[in-house]
Amino acid sequence: MTILAPIQIFLAAIGRAVLTLCGGTGALVLFALRSVSHVFRPPWYPLEFGRQLMRIGWFSLPVVGLTALFTGGALALQIYTGGGRFNAESVVPSIVAIGMVRELGPVLGGLMVAGRVSASIAAELGTMRVTEQIDALTTLSTNPLKYLVAPRLLAATLAMPVLAFIGDVIGIMGGFAVGVTRLGFNPSTYINTTWTYLTNDDVGSGLIKAAVFGFIIALMGCWQGYNSGRGAQGVGKATTNAVVSASILILAANYILTEALFPA
Amino acid sequence: MTQTPMIRMSGVEKAFGSKTVLRGVDLEVAKGESLVIIGGSGTGKSVTLKCVLGIIHPDAGEIEIGGAPATRRNREALLSRFGMLFQGGALFDSMTVWENVAFRMRHGHGRLPRAQAREIAIEKLRRVGLTPETADLFPAELSGGMQKRVGLARAIATNPEIIFFDEPTTGLDPIMAGVINDLIRELVTEMGATAMTITHDMTSVRAIADRVAMIHEGKIRWQGDVEEMDRTDDPYVDQFIHGKAEGPIAAIR
Incomplete structure (x- = not known):
């Protein structure tokens, strides 16, 4: 028995961790399903939805635009160097476009929005939880999932593809600017090559990814904020967890989606 | 009993x-x-x-x-x-005082038009000793006692x-x-x-x-x-x- 004791303790620790993980995942899935169901059931709160659309979509434009611009530029420089190693500098326009549209537009845009929006949602809902505003909503016959969570989920899921699309365009323009001014490309050739090689599937897959990332961003912000611990520390922790979990889930989802959309 | x-x-x-x-x-x-x-x-x-x-x-x-x-x-x-007065007031800080008081009348079933809800809210605010001028302030601009009064007005707004x-x-x-x-x-x-x-x-x-x-x-x-x-x-x-x-x-x- 004495020899077995440490093993038992070890196994119990693993068991506890697994149970916590399963319980947490289950609770999150239920939270998500319930909230999504409220998107489709009245009463709706259009004013709240509009406010979130502005906040998540419109005010994220500068962040996403600047990220795309610099990424597109850097991408052009890198591919020029890389392509130069086997005399393929002419691939710059098409690879910049495909790279931006399929991968970097949605992923980097998503990560930036995760930092901005997940954090602010978690902080806001966390503060509302701590100051009993969420309980107050319930006592005023308003379901917090319907009033707070559903509009945020919907707004982020719809806004993110639009943001990603704008990011795509700006990113390609960034590549174009660098290509034309620094790498000696002919402007019309650059644009023609971009158009020729870019397909609807490239763009579409990126937008699907962006919608999923938008959902993840709002879900993690809401989930962490809704279940925030007490006090300033609780809200701080919720905010951090929201950004970290949203970012990691975005990267994981990106791989899974890429695998699903473009099987090797 | x-x-x-x-x-x-x-x-x-x-x-x-x-x-x-x-x-x-x-x-x-x-x-x-x-x-x-x-x-x-x-x-x-x-x-x-x-x-x-x-x-x-x-x-x-x-x-x-x-x-x-x-x-x-x-x-x-x-x-x-039911009506409920929370310990810290639990007023919605993104809304003005009257919107807080009128929350139940403006959301959910049987919602009232804005002007009518505002009128009732101001009436309730007066009942708890607040002037109509406070109606358009935000909760953060009020003292603790006034926040409590607003919370009270919100709790009694629909005559629970x-x-x-x-x-x-x-x-x-x-x-x-x-x-x-x-x-x-x-x-x-x-x-x-x-x-x-x-x-x-x-x-x-x-x-x-x-x-x-x-x-x-x-x-x-x-x-x-x-x-x-x-x-x-x-x-x-x-x-x-x-x-x-x-x-x-x-x-x-």
């Missing part, structure tokens, strides 16, 4: 993880009566209140509102009969049958606490509402209560009319209402 009680709790139990908070609460509040629940911090006062409100689901026991059992199904309908008060005087100076106590007493009498208050402020108890229940270690330790409170020989009640450090209630909780 021949009448059906407005609120009836029997054998209500609740645990959070390994921590048992309520160990079988039995409590009745008659229609139009003002019951105050006293007890130290962490004895389960808030949890009792939140169980009646349906924010927390008890593990065992029954809760009846107006003779009908409170379930998850009829919770929505029940909530429309049952009103809950969570530590209504906490964080207020003694004069403002007195004002809020009087206001609560007046409103409850005037509206004929049933009131359930939790507090550990004895001045508040004497001002608001018809009946007092003391909760200790998750059970109702004592209950009776407010006049009986001073005459009881229950050592727990005696220690609590006189604020003695020595007694059966452990000072470290």
Whole structure:
């Protein structure tokens, strides 16, 4: 028995961790399903939805635009160097476009929005939880999932593809600017090559990814904020967890989606 | 008591993880009566209140509102009969004062037009002693006492049958606490509402209560009319209402 004791303790620790993980995942899935169901059931709160659309979509434009611009530029420089190693500098326009549209537009845009929006949602809902505003909503016959969570989920899921699309365009323009001014490309050739090689599937897959990332961003912000611990520390922790979990889930989802959309 | 009680709790139990908070609460509040629940911090006062409100689901026991059992199904309908004043006010800080007061009238079923809701809100604000000018301010611009008044106005906005008060005087100076106590007493009498208050402020108890229940270690330790409170020989009640450090209630909780 004495020899077995440490093993038992070890196994119990693993068991506890697994149970916590399963319980947490289950609770999150239920939270998500319930909230999504409220998107489709009245009463709706259009004013709240509009406010979130502005906040998540419109005010994220500068962040996403600047990220795309610099990424597109850097991408052009890198591919020029890389392509130069086997005399393929002419691939710059098409690879910049495909790279931006399929991968970097949605992923980097998503990560930036995760930092901005997940954090602010978690902080806001966390503060509302701590100051009993969420309980107050319930006592005023308003379901917090319907009033707070559903509009945020919907707004982020719809806004993110639009943001990603704008990011795509700006990113390609960034590549174009660098290509034309620094790498000696002919402007019309650059644009023609971009158009020729870019397909609807490239763009579409990126937008699907962006919608999923938008959902993840709002879900993690809401989930962490809704279940925030007490006090300033609780809200701080919720905010951090929201950004970290949203970012990691975005990267994981990106791989899974890429695998699903473009099987090797 | 021949009448059906407005609120009836029997054998209500609740645990959070390994921590048992309520160990079988039995409590009745008659229609139009003002019951105050006293007890130290962490004895389960808030949890009792939140169980009646349906924010927390008890593990065992029954809760009846107006003779009908409170379930998850009829919770929505029940909530429309409730008003609640939260400890910190719990005002929505993204909305102006009048939008807070009119929240229930502007959301959900049977919503009123903006102008009408605003009018009612201003009327309720006046009832709790606030001028119409405060209507367009944000909660953050108000003092603690004024926030409490707004919370009160919001709680009574739709003339609820049952009103809950969570530590209504906490964080207020003694004069403002007195004002809020009087206001609560007046409103409850005037509206004929049933009131359930939790507090550990004895001045508040004497001002608001018809009946007092003391909760200790998750059970109702004592209950009776407010006049009986001073005459009881229950050592727990005696220690609590006189604020003695020595007694059966452990000072470290």
